[in-house]
Amino acid sequence: MNVFDPFAFRQCFPFFNDNEAGSAASIYFDSAATTQKPQVVIDCLNNFYQQQNANVHRGSYQLSAAATSQFEQARVVLQAFINAPSIQEVIWTKGTTEAINLVATSWGLNNLKKGDEILLSYAEHHANFVPWQVVAQKTGATISVLPLTRTGIIDTSKLNSLVNERTRIVCCSHVSNVIGKLNPIEKIIARAKQVGALTLIDGAQAIAHYAIDVQAFDCDFYVFSAHKAYGPMGVGVLYGRKSLLNAMSPYQLGGEMIKKVSLTETTYNDLPFKFEAGTPNVAGCIAFAKAIYFLKQFDESLNVYEQQLVQYCYQALKTIPQVRFLVEECPDIGIFSFTVAGHHNQDIASGLDSFGIAVRNGHHCAMPLMEYLKVTGSIRLSLAPYNTQAEIDFFIDTLKKIITNYQLSTDKRVLITASGNEKSMTINSDNILALFSSLKGWDARHRQIMLLSKKLTKLAPEQRSQKNLITGCESKAWLNVSKTVENTYIFTADSEAKIIKGLLVIVLAAFNDKTAEQILAFNIEDYFKKLGLLSHLSPSRSNGLNAIVKKIKSTVKEL
Ligand code: PMP
Secondary structure: OOOOOHHHHHHOOHHHOOOOOOOOOOEEOEOOOOOOOOHHHHHHHHHHHHHHOOOOOOOOOHHHHHHHHHHHHHHHHHHHHHOOOOHHHEEEEOOHHHHHHHHHHHHHHHHOOOOOEEEEEOOOOHHHOHHHHHHHHHHOOEEEEEOEOOOOOEOHHHHHHHOOOOEEEEEEEOEOOOOOOEOOHHHHHHHHHHOOOEEEEEOOOOOOOOOOOHHHHOOOEEEEEHHHOOOOOOOEEEEEOHHHHHHOOOOOOOOOOEEEEOOOOEEEOOOOHHHOOOOOOHHHHHHHHHHHHHHHOOOHHHHHHHHHHHHHHHHHHHOOOOEEEOOOOOOOOOEEEEEEOOOOHHHHHHHHHHOOEEOEEEOOOOHHHHHHOOOOOEEEEEOOOOOOHHHHHHHHHHHHHHHHHHHHOOOOOOEEOOOOOEEOOOOOHHHHHHHHHOOOHHHHHHHHHHHHHOOOOOOOHHHOOHHHEOOOOOOOEEEEEEEOOOOEEEEEEEEOOHHHHHHHHHHHHHHOOEEHHHHHHOOHHHHHHHHOOOOOOOHHHHHHHHHHHHHHHHHHHHO
């Protein structure tokens, strides 16, 4: 076994070229959402479109034949990667989501009926929940759900009772995208077989970390996306047992999936083409094979390094008393989900973002899991082997700083300027603009927004009602309005998240004490632009801001 060199690995990714490990420039801790792409994958995509672009399976010219050959060769690479018995069992899809939808539609809708059961687990991504829910609604089948142990894996002690003669299919993740724990899929598959139920394994989070052998697993379907294993977005694979795929009807209809079409009748193509209607993502599939080659050149030492990083991060997070992990024990792969006591997830995530650290916050497309674990969401940090201990150190220091800073500055009386000086001033749009005019960079602006959040007076519980809720905000936010005798409006607002509170202060500064005409005429876009906010806010947060403004404007129109 060689010694894995994370810095050499990192250098394969142009994304990191300008970013020193551990600097505040850009620390990418969201590889569970999508990994960065190595140069070889980017080059492969470029080369295809620059020099080899032609559609596959159609042209009688050399260019098309060459594209077809590369495309089919990529399928062979993927077949070997998952040890599928036949090339006909490797279906290209857009990704995990499409692969699951394909099985749910083509197999589920045609094979399930009232009295049948679909067995899922609480740890499933919405992609492995919603399609089955709809199939259940349409066929009359019911959904049962496997519970989890305290450490977050599927509880196999419940297998015997939950997998029974009514169970027709068991669908579960190989590794949860929230918990990062390896599920005992071999046991689950074996139990499903005892009752003749099919099995679908969602391998989206597993393929970049574990050897996949569908023959050894003996599952019926295995699905995954390229973009979570250094490949491009918009490509994925459905492995399916040939006998099942042959018996299933096509998912989409059109070109490529047919053998013969007459005015009245169509005969379908053989596998795998029967399930590949339309022009596939040819460049993406070829580049996915390149990503697999890339990954395979590193031996076991890559996994050893990943494990060291996981342990290092887990131990470091454990030193922060406010950190609460969603489940006990260290995760199996680098996915850490936690909350920070006394702080809203969004505030922590946006605070880290202001220091250039990218982590996720929210429900991670796993709302049933959030409900099961009795949390509204979590912060998720996910690692890949291009991350380093220095980055983790920087993250831990930053997180500690964010936690303590928030705790220290609780003075609500005065407006605190970004330089730390306290200044008494009326909060109106001119003063807000003046306050922001000297700020450079998102880091400073973010700090100022957090300071402003302290200026928002808390709304009484009865004012935080469903009626006052602003829909479209990332976190819950409420707005109240009253009209003065001078026909001006007074707005008060509140939110669960400090970052939204700060943004509310900024928005209300522009609209408070104004008439309806002034409110409707105010150019909010220009205001945000002058404040330097537009380029830094994520689309969801911009949507939240727009939702607040929309609510204010619609309210004054109604009153
Ligand atoms: N399942 C799991 C476990 C996932 O992590 C994801 C992606 N977050 C998906 C399914 C959906 O994958 P995609 O968006 O690539 O279709």
